[in-house]
Amino acid sequence: METNNQLAESIITKIEQDGPISFRDYMDSCLYDHQFGYYFTAGNKIGVNGDFYTSCYLTPSFGAMVGKQLEEMWRLLGCKELTVVEYGAGTGMLCKDILAYLKNIPLLYKHLRYCIVEISPTMRTIAQGQLNDKVAWYNAIDAIKGEIDCVISNELLDNFPVHSVVKEHELLEVYVDYQGAFTKVLRPAPPKLKNYFKELLIDLPKGYQTEVNLVALQWINEISLKLKKGFLLTIDYGEQSRELYSNYRRSGSVRCYNKHRVNDDVFANIGEQDITAHVNFSALIHWGKKRGLDTCGITTQAKFLLALGFKEHLRRLYENQTRDVIQMAREEAYICRSLLMEMGEKYKVLIQSKNMDHVFLNGLTLQQKTNNSTP
Numbered sequence: 001m002e003t004n005n006q007l008a009e010s011i012i013t014k015i016e017q018d019g020p021i022s023f024r025d026y027m028d029s030c031l032y033d034h035q036f037g038y039y040f041t042a043g044n045k046i047g048v049n050g051d052f053y054t055s056c057y058l059t060p061s062f063g064a065m066v067g068k069q070l071e072e073m074w075r076l077l078g079c080k081e082l083t084v085v086e087y088g089a090g091t092g093m094l095c096k097d098i099l100a101y102l103k104n105i106p107l108l109y110k111h112l113r114y115c116i117v118e119i120s121p122t123m124r125t126i127a128q129g130q131l132n133d134k135v136a137w138y139n140a141i142d143a144i145k146g147e148i149d150c151v152i153s154n155e156l157l158d159n160f161p162v163h164s165v166v167k168e169h170e171l172l173e174v175y176v177d178y179q180g181a182f183t184k185v186l187r188p189a190p191p192k193l194k195n196y197f198k199e200l201l202i203d204l205p206k207g208y209q210t211e212v213n214l215v216a217l218q219w220i221n222e223i224s225l226k227l228k229k230g231f232l233l234t235i236d237y238g239e240q241s242r243e244l245y246s247n248y249r250r251s252g253s254v255r256c257y258n259k260h261r262v263n264d265d266v267f268a269n270i271g272e273q274d275i276t277a278h279v280n281f282s283a284l285i286h287w288g289k290k291r292g293l294d295t296c297g298i299t300t301q302a303k304f305l306l307a308l309g310f311k312e313h314l315r316r317l318y319e320n321q322t323r324d325v326i327q328m329a330r331e332e333a334y335i336c337r338s339l340l341m342e343m344g345e346k347y348k349v350l351i352q353s354k355n356m357d358h359v360f361l362n363g364l365t366l367q368q369k370t371n372n373s374t375p
């Protein structure tokens with residue numbers, strides 16, 4: 001356990017003054033403390049020299065497929081001026097590849113406004129170095145003037161701070177205490193956490209531990225208030241309730257990433273490692289519907305990419321290069337294996353719409369062939 005840093009000392013001081021803090025507040029401090037939090041300190045977080053990869057780091061074809069889906073949404077919206085909002089753009093890699101694809105559609109690109117909502121000054125500084133004047137930066141979606149049409153996020157919600165709960169004789173919430181070392185203590189869960197499971201019709205078995213992402217519900221609400229007509233595209237690591245609350249998940253889904261190694265010690269490397277939790281897509285669908293967002297469909301990242309022609313685009317990308325053929329073939333195979341097999345099944349793509357009637361989207365084609373029911 002690492003406590004020899006300023007963030008750890010700050011958390012310890014708070015606990016000594018006010019008593020144990022919820023795991024949600026502990027995770028929030030670890031990631032988003034404005035002075036010492038993981039996403040607010042300098043250093044590489046993503047990529048070879050960072051702690052983890054995101055899909056867009058493996059190939060620009062990933063961003064091109066997201067761009068291709070945005071192009072279809074633009075056409076369904078009537079080929080009008082398009083405002084895209086990307087939440088948590090990180091280093092700007094996805095945005096860069098989306099813009100590169102959309103630039104090939106002159107009418108769309110001419111009237112495109114690309115807005116990034118990014119609260120991390122470190123990430124914003126890195127991204128601004130590689131993005132063009134099509135991009136405007138904001139701290140919150142409410143600050144964006146005028147109508148918005150499409151909201152996208154890639155691997156964002158799994159980093160929202162979560163409440164940790166355990167079901168015993170009643171639902172208990174996990175708190176963090178410090179008695180010479182960080183430790184977890186249990187307290188009765190407040191009504192807001194009990195109501196979360198009640199709304200989703202989930203009855204956890206005794207001894208089951210899991211997480212509740214209330215920040216994701218606030219996120220859905222702020223988007224639904226701003227989005228009058230258009231789409232919300234969410235790509236993230238997670239599952240629907242039937243998988244998330246199955247027996248093999250009874251120990252919870254919180255994981256930490258440090259130098260491309262996975263661990264479950266949330267008290268190690270405080271402020272120096274990423275902390276994530278699986279996204280409950282059933283919750284996004286349920287609360288989205290309550291806020292006026294219809295579900296177009298949910299699919300895996302692999303099926304989403306394949307439906308939009310990922311393999312064909314990737315192949316054309318390599319055909320235009322003049323490097324060693326065998327090496328390029330190996331790279332192409334590695335990218336396909338990573339994005340379509342390893343990450344392809346773990347990551348889900350949820351598309352929701354508002355005031356768009358019943359639209360059909362190409363990115364959901366493969367999923368709709370195998371499952372036509374509304375999730």
